[in-house]
Structure formats: structure tokens, C-alpha cells
Amino acid sequence: MRLVHLSDLHLGFRQFPRQTADGVNQREADVAATCARAITQVIACAPDVVLIGGDVFHHVRPSNTAILSGFALFARLRASLPDALIVMIAGNHDLPRTADAGCILQLFRQLNMHVVTGGTERIHDPARELSVLAVPFAPPAANANGDAVMERHYEADPRARFNVLLLHDDVRGVIPDAAQVGDRLHAPIDPVDLERSAWDYVGIGHYHVYRPITLSHTATARPVPCYYSGSLEYTSTNPWVELREEVQRNGSVAGQGKGFIEHNLLTGEHSFHPVAPARRLLDLPSIDASGKTAQELDALIASAIDTAGDTLDNAVVRLVVRNVTRHVVRTLDYAPLREVRRRTLHFQLDTRKPEAAGIATATGAPGRRATLRDRLAERLQQRALAPGLDRDRLVQLGLAYLTRAEEAAAAALPVAEA
Numbered sequence: 001m002r003l004v005h006l007s008d009l010h011l012g013f014r015q016f017p018r019q020t021a022d023g024v025n026q027r028e029a030d031v032a033a034t035c036a037r038a039i040t041q042v043i044a045c046a047p048d049v050v051l052i053g054g055d056v057f058h059h060v061r062p063s064n065t066a067i068l069s070g071f072a073l074f075a076r077l078r079a080s081l082p083d084a085l086i087v088m089i090a091g092n093h094d095l096p097r098t099a100d101a102g103c104i105l106q107l108f109r110q111l112n113m114h115v116v117t118g119g120t121e122r123i124h125d126p127a128r129e130l131s132v133l134a135v136p137f138a139p140p141a142a143n144a145n146g147d148a149v150m151e152r153h154y155e156a157d158p159r160a161r162f163n164v165l166l167l168h169d170d171v172r173g174v175i176p177d178a179a180q181v182g183d184r185l186h187a188p189i190d191p192v193d194l195e196r197s198a199w200d201y202v203g204i205g206h207y208h209v210y211r212p213i214t215l216s217h218t219a220t221a222r223p224v225p226c227y228y229s230g231s232l233e234y235t236s237t238n239p240w241v242e243l244r245e246e247v248q249r250n251g252s253v254a255g256q257g258k259g260f261i262e263h264n265l266l267t268g269e270h271s272f273h274p275v276a277p278a279r280r281l282l283d284l285p286s287i288d289a290s291g292k293t294a295q296e297l298d299a300l301i302a303s304a305i306d307t308a309g310d311t312l313d314n315a316v317v318r319l320v321v322r323n324v325t326r327h328v329v330r331t332l333d334y335a336p337l338r339e340v341r342r343r344t345l346h347f348q349l350d351t352r353k354p355e356a357a358g359i360a361t362a363t364g365a366p367g368r369r370a371t372l373r374d375r376l377a378e379r380l381q382q383r384a385l386a387p388g389l390d391r392d393r394l395v396q397l398g399l400a401y402l403t404r405a406e407e408a409a410a411a412a413l414p415v416a417e418a
């Protein structure tokens with residue numbers, strides 16, 4: 001009795017201005033390609049059960065391109081695994097704020113999948129003696145003090161031999177409170193709320209890095225296998241935090257930390273299947289500019305780029321320069337960077353003033369924070385447009401202007417005030 005658990009596909013995620021020959025945002029095409037490869041790998045596993053932990057789409061109202069990618073993926077999954085139980089829950093990215101707007105994931109019910117978008121559902125599979133409690137994302141409510149509150153009472157079905165819990169949630173302690181969004185109610189689930197039943201497997205979506213959660217059943221102290229499978233691609237505004245987590249916490253090779261889980265409910269056998277990303281993400285070794293002149297720093301940057309060689313080609317690259325004053329940043333020679341920007345999909349020279357914690361674009365936890373970029377895209381997606389205006393082009397233009405402004409800001413940070 002084997003299950004596969006994947007999550008956070010974020011089809012329709014867009015980043016950086018470059019487009020494919022077909023006019024699709026390059027990162028959107030990357031995400032679709034990686035998801036397609038992941039589904040091929042899932043099919044090769046031939047599991048009995050497939051759990052999809054939410055955030056299938058990046059936007060509540062995905063583009064036609066994203067919807068078509070999603071339908072092709074899941075139609076292939078269904079056709080290749082005709083007998084598998086497939087359960088999909090909605091994540092926060094999938095759910096419209098008003099119930100009457102409907103949820104696009106319901107489309108996949110046409111494929112004979114269990115799609116749970118509005119409220120908890122228990123799915124029985126008598127042939128497999130299996131019960132899946134499927135809990136889509138639900139926003140917390142505010143109490144009289146304006147604090148976020150949310151009750152969770154998840155119980156296994158005592159009649160079933162195997163009990164699985166699938167949810168899209170924020171487990172307390174996984175994402176630091178400091179990294180949470182200020183303007184959104186936030187009520188993480190306490191791990192003890194997941195320990196009341198002797199679950200055979202708890203699969204969670206939302207956090208973008210593969211992560212086991214240590215749990216034990218309250219009554220019997222038996223360990224409860226509980227995992228975030230992580231996302232399938234680097235689909236947060238700041239992928240560098242994800243890269244670091246994957247390397248430091250999971251021991252992954254840099255940029256190879258994404259994938260899905262295979263878990264045997266009978267034997268407890270567990271494995272993580274890496275899925276190769278569509279392109280390289282490269283966080284070059286940072287440079288300490290303390291006491292360096294602009295010319296010396298130019299040489300260090302040139303040497304970092306030279307060392308990276310052709311690994312830069314078509315990659316998403318960041319080079320952090322620490323402890324650099326505004327004066328030095330202003331007098332750097334940017335001409336050689338133009339060539340690097342042509343070779344890479346995106347090159348970010350991230351200069352940080354002495355003692356500074358970081359720049360505006362470099363904060364937040366993977367997959368959670370609504371950044372300025374997310375908010376701008378969301379507003380532009382929703383605002384009323386004059387007839388004849390192309391919304392996708394408007395969003396792309398807005399994001400491109402924001403990128404330019406961020407790069408200009410990053411290149412001209414004020415010196416620390418005395």
C-alpha cells in the first residue's frame with residue numbers, strides 16, 4: 001500500500017520578464033515542464049494513492065495556459081494510473097476570497113479525482129481499507145481582540161485499517177513568526193493537534209521545502225509519520241532562502257532539493273524522489289567588500305563571474321556583496337554586468353550596506369510571504385480594465401517595472417545613517 005505525496009505546483013507562477021518563443025513567461029514554462037516531469041516520475045512509481053497538497057495554481061484565476069497545463073498533467077496521471085485513488089485539496093493560492101467565485105480545481109473532478117476545496121471531507125476507499133481526511137486551506141477568523149483563531153479537530157476513522165490526513169497548513173515552528181505577513185491573519189496549527197489520532201501518514205502542503213515533522217500519537221506514543229513534501233519548483237519570490245534550507249537542513253545538492261514523497265503505509269518505508277528543476281539557480285559565494293575600493297570590488301565581481309563560467313548560462317543568479325558603501329556602489333563598473341545579464345535568465349547583484357540586514361526583496365520565508373511583487377501582481381490581476389487592454393501584458397509590464405526599481409534600489413542603497 002504505497003502513496004505518493006506532492007504539493008505546491010504553482011502552475012502559472014511568473015517571474016522575470018523573459019518569454020519563450022511562444023510568448024509564455026519563461027519561468028511559467030519552466031514550472032509547467034518540471035511538473036510534467038514530476039508526473040512522469042509519479043506514474044513510474046505506480047502508487048495506490050496520490051495525495052496533492054494544494055497550491056496547484058499560483059493564482060486563484062489562472063491563465064488559460066496554466067489551466068491547460070494543469071488539465072494535461074492530471075489527465076495523463078489519471079489515464080496512466082486508472083485504479084489509483086487521487087486526492088487533491090485546495091491551498092491558499094487556489095481559493096477565492098468569496099465562495100461564490102468557485103474554485104478552478106473543481107475542474108479536475110471531471111477526471112474522477114477527489115477534489116476537496118470547501119471544508120473537510122472524509123474519503124473512504126473500502127477496497128483498500130483506507131480513509132483519507134482531506135482538509136483544504138481555510139483562512140483563520142479574528143476574535144474580539146483581532147487575534148487570529150482557528151480550531152482544528154482532526155480524528156482518524158477507527159473502522160479503517162489505514163488512516164491518512166492531508167492538509168494545507170502552517171505548522172507552528174516551521175515558518176518563523178517574524179517572516180509572516182503583517183496584514184494577514186495567521187494561526188499556525190499546533191503539532192499536538194496532529195497527534196490525537198494514530199495517523200498512518202500526515203501529508204502537508206504550504207511550506208516549499210521538504211521537511212519531516214516529528215510527531216507521536218498522544219495515547220500510545222507511537223511515531224506519526226508527518227511530512228511537508230515541499231514545492232516542485234522554486235516558486236517563491238525569494239528562492240535563495242529555499243536553496244539554503246535544502247542544503248543546510250536536508251543536505252541536498254544546491255538547486256536539487258525539490259521533489260515528492262513515496263511512503264508505504266504497511267511497512268513505513270519512506271523515500272524522497274528528487275525532481276530536477278528546469279534551470280539552475282546559482283547563489284554565488286558572497287563577497288565581503290569591507291575596505292575595498294570600487295576598482296578592487298570590480299575585480300572581485302569579475303573573478304566571481306569568471307569562476308562560475310558557463311554554469312551562468314540561462315541560470316537564475318544572485319551575487320551578494322556585503323559591507324559595501326553607497327559611494328563604492330555608485331562608482332562600480334557596470335558594463336561587464338550587461339554581458340552577464342544577457343547570458344543569464346536573471347542576474348541580481350545584491351549589494352548590502354555595512355551592518356544592513358538585507359534589502360527589501362531579500363526577506364521572508366519560502367512560499368509564505370505576500371511580497372510587494374505578489375501584491376502588485378494580485379492587484380493588477382483584479383483591477384478593472386478598460387476594454388481592449390491586455391491584462392497579462394499589464395501584469396508583466398508592472399512586474400518588469402518593479403524589477404527595474406528593485407535593481408535600481410539594490411544598486412543605490414543609502415549609506416548607514418550616523
Ligand SMILES: [Mn+2]
Pocket residue numbers: 008010055091093206207367
Ligand atoms: Mn505554496
